[in-house]
Amino acid sequence: QKEVEQNSGPLSVPEGAIASLNCTYSDRGSQSFFWYRQYSGKSPELIMSIYSNGDQEDGRFTAQLNKASQYVSLLIRDSQPSDSATYLCAVKDGGTSYGKLTFGQGTILTVHP
Amino acid sequence: DTAVSQTPKYLVTQMGNDKSIKCEQNLGHDTMYWYKQDSKKFLKIMFSYNNKELIINETVPNRFSPKSPDKAHLNLHINSLELGDSAVYFCASSLTQYEQYFGPGTRLTVT
Numbered sequence: 493q494k495e496v497e498q499n500s501g502p503l504s505v506p507e508g509a510i511a512s513l514n515c516t517y518s519d520r521g522s523q524s525f526f527w528y529r530q531y532s533g534k535s536p537e538l539i540m541s542i543y544s545n546g547d548q549e550d551g552r553f554t555a556q557l558n559k560a561s562q563y564v565s566l567l568i569r570d571s572q573p574s575d576s577a578t579y580l581c582a583v584k585d586g587g588t589s590y591g592k593l594t595f596g597q598g599t600i601l602t603v604h605p
Numbered sequence: 606d607t608a609v610s611q612t613p614k615y616l617v618t619q620m621g622n623d624k625s626i627k628c629e630q631n632l633g634h635d636t637m638y639w640y641k642q643d644s645k646k647f648l649k650i651m652f653s654y655n656n657k658e659l660i661i662n663e664t665v666p667n668r669f670s671p672k673s674p675d676k677a678h679l680n681l682h683i684n685s686l687e688l689g690d691s692a693v694y695f696c697a698s699s700l701t702q703y704e705q706y707f708g709p710g711t712r713l714t715v716t
Binding site for chain 2: 524526528530534535536537538541578580584590592593594595597598
């Protein structure tokens with residue numbers, strides 16, 4: 493059973509701080525990794541994709557991947573109250589070219605003013 | 606100009622009924638998916654179609670039957686609804702192995 497694990501939180505950070513969300517995965521053959529943000533009552537929204545070891549930056553968001561440790565993280569700099577949401581880590585099955593994603597249980601992030 | 610749309614948004618029905626949820630995407634993607642998100646917010650894939658061909662079929666009761674009339678549409682029919690089917694069902698689409706984009710979801714409540 494391929495698994496994706498996240499700390500469910502809640503993670504609470506003050507406005508302006510860096511929020512760090514972590515994810516580990518069990519399938520060593522996985523090649524593609526995604527972070528989705530889900531506001532309460534809304535659908536998951538893709539915010540970051542990362543495919544190779546290292547960092548991938550987009551605005552205030554940085555995704556980090558370490559395949560040797562089977563670890564992927566998301567850093568949110570200058571956190572805003574509008575970043576308060578559930579963050580889902582998703583890992584693409586390494587055994588197929590099709591897009592089967594396995595999701596973690598999500599980390600609830602609260603940014604307080 | 607909605608990218609992935611689903612109907613209906615809410616569905617309330619009684620046990621034993623049959624219902625359908627429809628999904629359409631206008632992104633030109635070739636792969637579509639159905640996911641179920643339970644009350645604990647855990648998101649799990651159910652089915653996937655690539656160019657109208659079923660490519661992912663997870664361990665789902667055979668009361669659930671997906672149908673893809675063309676690349677832009679994927680429907681989900683559920684027979685003999687049970688209380689445990691209550692959840693939010695999300696449709697998603699992608700260009701084969703790339704990023705998936707989700708529809709707004711259908712909240713199904715079985716009473």
